[in-house]
Amino acid sequence: MAAATRLISRLTLVTGGGSGIGRAVCQRFASEGASVVVADISEESANETMGSLSGDLRGQVHMAAVVDVSSKESIKKLVTSIQTHYFQPPSVCVNAAGITQDEFLLSMEEEHFDRVIQVNLKGSFLVTQAVSQALVACGASKGSIITVGSIVGKVGNLGQANYAASKAGVQGLTRTAAKELSRFGIRCNCVLPGFITTPMTDKVPEKVISKLQSLVPLGRLGEPAGQLIRLLVKLNCLFSLHVCYSE
Numbered sequence: 001m002a003a004a005t006r007l008i009s010r011l012t013l014v015t016g017g018g019s020g021i022g023r024a025v026c027q028r029f030a031s032e033g034a035s036v037v038v039a040d041i042s043e044e045s046a047n048e049t050m051g052s053l054s055g056d057l058r059g060q061v062h063m064a065a066v067v068d069v070s071s072k073e074s075i076k077k078l079v080t081s082i083q084t085h086y087f088q089p090p091s092v093c094v095n096a097a098g099i100t101q102d103e104f105l106l107s108m109e110e111e112h113f114d115r116v117i118q119v120n121l122k123g124s125f126l127v128t129q130a131v132s133q134a135l136v137a138c139g140a141s142k143g144s145i146i147t148v149g150s151i152v153g154k155v156g157n158l159g160q161a162n163y164a165a166s167k168a169g170v171q172g173l174t175r176t177a178a179k180e181l182s183r184f185g186i187r188c189n190c191v192l193p194g195f196i197t198t199p200m201t202d203k204v205p206e207k208v209i210s211k212l213q214s215l216v217p218l219g220r221l222g223e224p225a226g227q228l229i230r231l232l233v234k235l236n237c238l239f240s241l242h243v244c245y246s247e
């Protein structure tokens with residue numbers, strides 16, 4: 001099937017769409033024909049992503065929106081405004097919003113632990129719940145929800161007790177969502193990227209980056225628009241719940 005016909009008429013919500021992986025997801029989905037809602041806590045970044053999206057196909061309408069995924073109220077407003085704008089909930093949702101607040105376990109502040117869990121784990125829960133509730137309420141026959149975990153959630157990483165715990169939680173959340181939502185035709189999958197060059201990894205000291213690189217067979221970090229995006233597109237178009245968890 002031609003790439004440009006695969007996602008036509010799919011309305012896609014991408015949280016964290018203002019930067020890095022989320023931005024690359026927005027750009028790829030738009031180029032595949034989807035209408036994209038770029039949602040981010042930073043209005044400026046969301047608008048910047050929106051300005052970079054292709055929209056040549058008939059019926060393609062993109063929208064930028066501000067959301068804080070750790071706030072139920074903020075997500076409710078977002079879903080309502082999407083439904084007002086498009087007369088339907090998003091049938092594809094990619095949860096790419098995420099943060100790090102790295103510190104060694106011995107000195108990690110409680111509020112830094114809580115904030116990372118609130119954005120990465122609770123945020124994925126709240127968005128998944130709000131989007132699936134909207135899909136079920138309108139009687140949609142199918143939907144696809146993707147969460148972004150991390151290899152760190154499987155193997156741990158120095159200085160990232162909070163982040164590793166949040167990403168391990170995202171996997172458990174997604175497995176359970178997949179089991180509960182399959183009867184509504186909603187597929188749920190979690191991708192676990194390795195290390196990808198984005199503003200998030202820009203914060204990691206050079207010394208640590210070169211250590212990480214040495215663990216990667218290719219000897220370099222991944223790119224946001226690389227294989228990861230191909231996997232995300234496949235998850236929305238080709239795979240069924242029963243054959244695909246991301247790992």
Ligand SMILES: NC(=O)c1ccc[n+]([C@@H]2O[C@H](COP(=O)([O-])OP(=O)(O)OC[C@H]3O[C@@H](n4cnc5c(N)ncnc54)[C@H](O)[C@@H]3O)[C@@H](O)[C@H]2O)c1
Nearest residue numbers: 016018019020021041068069097098150193195196198200
């Ligand atoms: N870069 C990597 O190596 C890597 C590896 C594995 C997983 N991930 C995950 O991929 C996702 C995207 O990361 P990235 O590397 O593109 O980072 P990034 O910092 O470039 O992008 C994250 C985006 O999330 C937004 N955001 C932060 N808090 C938010 C909130 N409360 N509500 C809404 N938006 C919020 C930010 O404004 C930013 O635009 C994250 O979940 C991250 O944990 C990244």
